[in-house]
Amino acid sequence: MRALKYHGAWDISLEEVPELHANGPDDVVVDVKFCGICGTDLGIVAGSYPIAVPGVTIGHEATGIVAECGPDVTNVKVGDRVVINPTPYCGRCRMCRTQRINHCVNKMGTESGVSYDGAFADRFLTTSEFVHVIPDHVSLQAAALTEPLSCVLSGVRKLQPPTMAANTYIFGAGPLGLLYAWALSLKGLAPAVIETSAERLAFAQSRLPDGARAYASLVEARSGHFHDPNAPLDVVVDTTSGLLEEIYPLLACGGTFMSIGLKEKRFTIDGMHLADRSLSVIGSIDSLHGSFLEAFHLITSGRIPAERLVSHVIPLSDFPRGFAELGCDIANKSAKPARSASCKILFDIASAGSSS
Known part of the structure; x- marks a missing residue:
């Protein structure tokens, strides 16, 4: 073999x-x-x-x-x-x-x-x-995304949006970025996905859930998706693992920044703001207890x-x-x-x- x-x-x-x-x-x-x-x-x-x-x-x-x-x-x-x-x-x-x-x-x-x-x-x-x-109606190709979706669901469990109207941003339109868009949409959120690659951006546009949309920049996402050039950032999922220092000052009070990438990078943030603005900075990796079967259900039921x-x-x-x-x-x-x-x-x- x-x-x-x-x-x-x-x-x-x-x-x-x-x-x-x-x-x-x-x-x-x-x-x-x-x-x-x-x-x-x-x-x-x-x-x-x-x-x-x-x-x-x-x-x-x-x-x-x-x-x-x-x-x-x-x-x-x-x-x-x-x-x-x-x-x-x-x-x-x-x-x-x-x-x-x-x-x-x-x-x-x-x-x-x-x-x-x-x-x-x-x-x-x-x-x-x-x-x-795998049920007969589900392809082997579709089921192969069970493990990455399981990892996404581990992160979604940790996110606690301050409101169902939370402005939600996902940086990166790779597999995890799009799976986060689908999983968060099941929680009632309508994320803006930000992708700098024109080719990946075009691929993502027709593969997002209702209410979600992909944009080429944060500027476009704030104005186009939330209709406000200064739209606050309530929930941010960074699939690139490199944006904390840039995005941290933009987080709304009570906002959450989640990093899911595995690239080594050091950041400096203002610790006073962490408490004073009730911010959360969290990470997520791999599957939690039960998340694999949960992901399997969402794929085999057609919900994702x-x-x-x-x-x-x-x-x-x-x-x-x-x-x-x-x-x-x-x-x-x-x-x-x-x-x-x-x-x-x-x-x-x-x-x-x-x-x-």
Whole structure:
């Protein structure tokens, strides 16, 4: 079988590795069909998120077909179409017991695509607790967005808008930015999405929920969406991880700034304003207890049309093109913001041909 292996910054290769099998009683082996490229994957390849263990198979947003099951597995069977929850947790540590499974202290060695072999591969090995059967009416491509939506829902749980009329802004029209727009719309908010790439902006416009709209700048969003050039910023979601220092002085009293990116950057803010203006600065990462199943429900029920966010499906054998579409140029060792009309890019694991 093939697997996309990480060996260090800018050093990844598609390699032949031993085929995986269900050796344990609760094991489930999945023939991977689709796996999405995540911002974490981009950071691992570019060296800006140097957490991955050299030699690991990267990738974690996957769906596929059950190929083998251990004798104790009862919830799935060979041939079932499944989505994989790639974030196992021990359930015993203090973080897990206090509903913070995203910070499980025992996750080293279990985190798919980081410290455990992930799903940019022909097969993935997991256990029965972390696979879920996909209903027949839902595509494998749509279900592949369950994990990123789960991460979004973790952040949405932490946001407490001061009013249902809160002026809400999302910076970045990538997959997480658009998923935040959909998830926040289910809470009654109508976000303005801000995207500086003209190509990504055009892609986003027709893929937002009713009431949300994308703009090329904060200036345009304030005037066009909220009809006030000085419209206050009540809720801000920054998917770029670089805007805190710029946006912090603009937050309305009682406002919230959330950062969800994983780029290292240091900021200086006025601490007096934090209390005096009742501001909140928070971060969010990964899935919380129950958020994966919640995301799965929102996709399978059609409340969030995940497949509309898929911009490219590319064969795994053409992995450099997939990364390049997102600004990660492996050949030239260059990482830049995506400029093409890209959103969620899926690798078609089994395909050998070219795709769009």
